[in-house]
Amino acid sequence: MIDPLSIPVTADDFRRLAAQKLPRFLFDYIDGGANAEQTLKENVQDFTRLHLSQRVLRDVSKVNTRSTLLGQEVDMPLALAPVGMAGMMRRRGEVQAVRAAAAAGVPFTLSTVGVCPVEEVKAASQQPFWFQLYMLRDRQAVVSILERARRAGCDTLLFTVDLAVPGLRHRDARNALESQSLKGKLSRAYQLGTRPGWLFDVGVKGKPHTLGNLSELLNGSEDFTDYKIFASSQFDASVTWDDIQWLRDHWKGKLVIKGILEVDDAKRCQALGAEGIVVSNHGGRQLDGAASSISKLPAIAEAVGSDLEVLLDGGVRNGVDLVKAVALGARGVLIGRPWIWAIAGGGEAGLRAYLDSFQKEVEATLALIGIDSISALQRDHVQ
DSSP states (O other): OOOTTSOOOSHHHHHHHHHHHSOHHHHHHHHOOSTTOHHHHHHHHHHHTOOBOOOOSOOOSSOBOOEEETTEEESSSEEEOOOTTGGGTTTTHHHHHHHHHHHHTOOBEEOTTOSSOHHHHHHHOSSOOEEEEOOBSOHHHHHHHHHHHHHTTOOEEEEEOSOSSOOOOHHHHHTTTTOOSHHHHHHHHHHHHTOHHHIIIIIITTOOOSOTTTTTTTTTOOOHHHHHHHHHHHBOTTOOTHHHHHHHHHOOSEEEEEEEOSHHHHHHHHHTTOSEEEEOOGGGTSOTTOOOHHHHHHHHHHHHTTTSEEEEESSOOSHHHHHHHHHTTOSEEEESHHHHHHHHHHHHHHHHHHHHHHHHHHHHHHHHTTOSBGGGOOGGGBO
């Protein structure tokens, strides 16, 4: 339990608040990873094994955290990663998140399986945002989704490629998320009953609970279990590198391939004309036993960093982690669980506070390693 009088500051603070506010099956859905959750743990732990070089007596009176990500000026090189069904964690969660991201001067990425449709997110913010795509078996539906994103002003597409099949997430199985059995329904109903605040904020005031960008394919269903079943049936396991060209034919904006862990795959993205890649293992939610994202970053950045914009996703919890990642070759980082914990635990105000604290950590870290800007970070700042 978190002290009700204390002020949440860190990702862990907001994680504890989210656990208190969400029904367990929803908390486990965003918090959990695949199988034994080894990769999930190592994503975070491998950052702690990296040490920064402390340098003193340098002029750091004017530290600047500003940078660019995919041609967009940002107040710090960070973006909110796509998180599916964010609107189930807080009332219209994607809308609250895009407003908080705009206030912090960083991009927000809307998931294909977000609750709020792209048009609603566009109406909530004057700043451009990114869109994330899962390839569906119904390619005409994909074309329609891309056109809606384009009309909403999205010029950057994150194409997730590490979900040929859904990872085995045992927490979801324990919560019977794909079960329509009486036992599963009773278990979820009981959990909902233990969270009256969620029932009022999301259950009543947060409707509709559809996947806004896919509502036609789901026939307007608002059942969380239907979402899980849809994901298992519609995500296309037959997608190959040849489909990148098909996607290029239907998307004329910037293309970022998300889910790259090997140098040869990164080089292939480069050859196919992508503007960027995200070094990512899907937050440890797919292949358990895969290496942590940060451990794979240096080799990939060295191989393609001069030709591709290399971003990193997985395990980033604070501004210190961001500095380490950029020093090792990333242009910037994406955060997923931290922002959804903050939204679930504290709403838009909570996420704004978390991002404000995050930027202050970046500023302080840069100053204490003796440099005054993100652009001055180099490999030898990390041991």
